[in-house]
Amino acid sequence: MKHYLIIATILFYTTCFSFAQDAKDIMQKVIDRNDGTTEIARVRLSTCRVVKKGRKLVCADSPRIKILDMVRKDYGPKEKDHKTVSIIIEPAAEKGIGFLQYDYDQPGKDTDQWLYLSALGKVKRIVSGNDNEPKTGSFFGTEFTYEDMESIHLEDYSYKILGSETYQKRSCWVIESIPGKQRAKKSNYSRMMDWIDKKRFIALKSILFNRQGKKLKKIYNNNIEIIDSILVPRKIIVYNLESGRRTFLTYEKVAFNKPVSDDFLTQRTLIDGVFRESTLKQYQLHLK
């Protein structure tokens, strides 16, 4: 009898592990989905506090709008290291501010970030914060935090398929991600739920729970299009349930897998006006 119980227990846990593994495999597919080796984009960020008007949520005040020109290139054997340069076009008060960021896949390796303030006329290295606690700063004043913009490391979370349902007429898995001990220390979220499109392996919707376990944010990936053979949500909506604010991140124009010079992903782009503008002008001819 004892033996049977042991076997049964082993089989039971193996089965559970098998489901967890499936969820992980799905998330692996989501993370590994081709996002292009390079990306050139003009991005618009619009943020406001919303109030209910009939069935709709409308801006209670004038939205804060930022428009950025952005160029990204992936590096490394698995193209998991990213170099990104962003230049603010609007608002006028921040025009010309440049931001260069190097993200590394290697666990524990700090992101390198440089900021060019046109008013100050110099490139300044910045640090984003301690790795052992959550980064609370927002991304350009929007409802995105820097954590929302970071690449996800598969091993940082445990996954579970909660079920399956149709969302936006697409058959989706609902997958729960719980940060592991190390990740939990530095994450703003204690739990995430993602609606993963079964055919396209893209999250259509996510719910993020704060460290106390309460729903904090909802993220919607809308207007999903195929551009240069890359699946891209042209509009991402973040709705912060705590602050009652929302951000629309819209790819006004975007192109993928176009040639981008390594020199452009350096500090030269921030300080060398003629190089930045002439190179960007060439790149932006590809935008759709």
Added chain:
Amino acid sequence: MKNACQYILIFSCLITFLFSSVWAASQFDSDDDMVFEADDSFDSDAMQFDSDDSFDSDDPIFEDNEFVSNDAALKAEKNTAPWYSNQLIDDSRFTFGYEFSHQLSIKPSYITHDIYLRQETQTLLRDNLYVKFDGRFNYYFDNDHRTKARQKSILTDTNLRELYLQFGFSKFNVTFGRQIVVWGKADTQIITDVVSPRDNSDFIFIKLEDSRLGQLMLSSDIYSDWGHFFVFISPNPLIDNEPDPGTAYDISIQGFDFFSSVNTMIPEEDLFLILDDKPSYADTEYGIQWKKNFGSIDLSLMAGYFFDNAGIYHCSGFDWEQLKIQLNKNYHPYEMIGLAASYATGACLLKVETAVKKRLSFQSIDVLNLDIGSVEKNIMDMGVGLEYNANGRYLVSGEISNRFVPGDTESLLFTDRHSTSVYTTFTKDFFHDTLTFEYMLYYHIQEENCFHQVRLSHDLTDNLKIISACAFFNINDKKSLLWFYRDADRLSCELRYYY
């Protein structure tokens, strides 16, 4: 019966395991075949989850009527103006500002009261030709200290900060015109940031980024695998812009303390005749900077030949016609080599900057012979700073810098062997980064002088910003230059509209 239950239990587990394994294998057998039917793969009915989590029925509907300017062609079609005028306007930023300040010790008078219009244009004229313009027009009201000093009802002036052409090539560029060059990492003390002179006409109340003055230069940036090289030559170097005579922050030469043990106001026009010998076209500044990034370390080395941006007075005789002591104000050359580095680790950024300045001139005074002159010294400036970012909650930075002047410093005016100062800031953003609070403390260790400033900057809209600041001085050393500013506590407010 017991055995049957055991077998059923094991069997059911086995079936479930096999089912899930087969299902998983069928899903992910090939990277190329990622499309599969949901119904075949997953029995949604069998895996229902808690109703609270499973069905998120309260998806909000957002109003989405924002204008998205994604069609440049449409813009061009509507606009019939010539391309260059469109481009110039698109690539320009205009700032309209209104500012006033009030010195707390001289109620209710204004110190500054002015409006200004600033234009900043950076545009590509050709594929490899770029132009930058940064100019400002100021209008001072009758109660502004600069207008009052000139005894006028209004005062206007213009300030051309930068105007240059930049020619770009694949690995280098060449820039000619009026330029501002910023060197080094230190935020307060001038250690290696010696190229561009500064506007001190409003004492320390002009923000560092606005206080730098452009000067005529020919420069080049060279980008190679060895790093970034920057070389420049400036045929007619400019000097610091000092407060105009009679303005609120003009102390002229009152620091020359011949006659009293305590510094007293000695009106310049009563005793001295100043001849300002500014650098001319024969006095050329030149320098080179090398910069390279090594992972978390940014390193730069600098060297150059400069003219001191602050003048040194020399007694050159006595003007018998006007019965005044004749002083020549000279700007002495010196050489500098410097190093600046920063290292980022986690939440901290460590900054180090040092410079050796050779043959730097200091104001000297010979009380016995009633002589004013200069002494050349080889000195060392050094600064160490640390910035801490509390994961976006706030930012704290601290910087300590020291100037070491070797040898005898007894005869030097306002100069000690060591001059050490500490500078700290605390910055925190509120209301979704639209309100910034900044506290700044400057403390000079030897002089025990202290300066505090609280600054609030609020973005009322994307284009409208209000900035208010309050500065307090706690000056203890009567022999320091800051003694003259001991009552300069000031409240200021500025409204900026960008378009």
